[in-house]
Amino acid sequence: MSKNSDELRGYLAEQPMPPPRKESVAVEKPHYLGHRDRLRERFQSAGHGALPDYELLELLLFRLIPRADTKPVAKALLARFGTLAEVLGAPTNLLQEVKGIGPAVALDLKVIAAAAQRMVLGEIKEREVLTSWTQVLDYCKAAMAFEQREQFRILFLDKKNGLIADEVQQTGTVDHTPVYPREVVKRALELSATAIVLVHNHPSGDPTPSRADIDMTKEIVETGKRLGIIVHDHIIIGKKGYASMKGLLLI
Known part of the structure; x- marks a missing residue:
């Protein structure tokens, strides 16, 4: 063999072995993301009348609790208070007794409630x-x-x-x-x-x-x-x- 070949083998022998390539692992999206998209599509296509109270409450909670499954939270709120109107009418301290509802979310629900009450009051003002x-x-x-x-x-x-x-x-x-x-x-x-x-x-x-x-x-x-x-x-x-x-x- 030539001198150059011997030198090349020696050089390669001295080099560290490259680390094994890691196989790419697909990151699975949280299951509730697809559910959120489907629920939004149903609301957009069929309106709020097509959704029961817990699903409409879920839609409200999507923005307030962006990184969690809101279905169990919505159902827990309704189990505690009864109806969507009663959930929004509940005081913040009682809302926070429900698992998943912190001070910020409770306050946001009260802001939504205030807006809803203003809307209903506006309708009453327009009529006898x-x-x-x-x-x-x-x-x-x-x-x-x-x-x-x-x-x-x-x-x-x-x-x-x-x-x-x-x-x-x-x-x-x-x-x-x-x-x-x-x-x-x-x-x-x-x-x-x-x-x-x-x-x-x-x-x-x-x-x-x-x-x-x-x-x-x-x-x-x-x-x-x-x-x-x-x-x-x-x-x-x-x-x-x-x-x-x-x-x-x-x-």
Whole structure:
């Protein structure tokens, strides 16, 4: 052999062996990504009516929880609170008791809830309240059903029963809200309202009117009547339903 061949073999023998080539391993995408795409496509093609509450809630959670499977979170929220409206109406501290919901996500859900309530309130303002009673109840339930303290709310109406204003007049304790009939009627006169709807919630969940509720309502009715203010109804909101004093023939 030639001298050059011997030198080449010697050079190659001194070189370290290259490391074995690693076979490329395909990175598997999380299973929920395909599900998200399919759900978005269904919403886009068929609208929200084609989706049950848990899937619509999933869609909301996609943006709020970008790197996790949101289906179990959505189902846990509905198992805890009942309906999508009740999930959005729940206070942040209760939302955070559900696994997967942290402070940021709970706050974002409340922002969505506020936007939804503004939308429903806008629809009520465009119509006669007494002919949009279902929307009024939906709005009140979403706004108050899961409040942990009693709130006393008043819907002030004009002579055509259109909504002038929606105000929380008092916030009380878990089982009592101080209400002053003269202040209720005074505020109605300030707004030039000719009728009102009273609303308050029972944090206990039971919307049955108490004796104090009935007596207070009758006093407001009598005070308002002397000044031309009609009380159309007093609605009590609970977690699982509502009671209408007019429907119960209490006013």
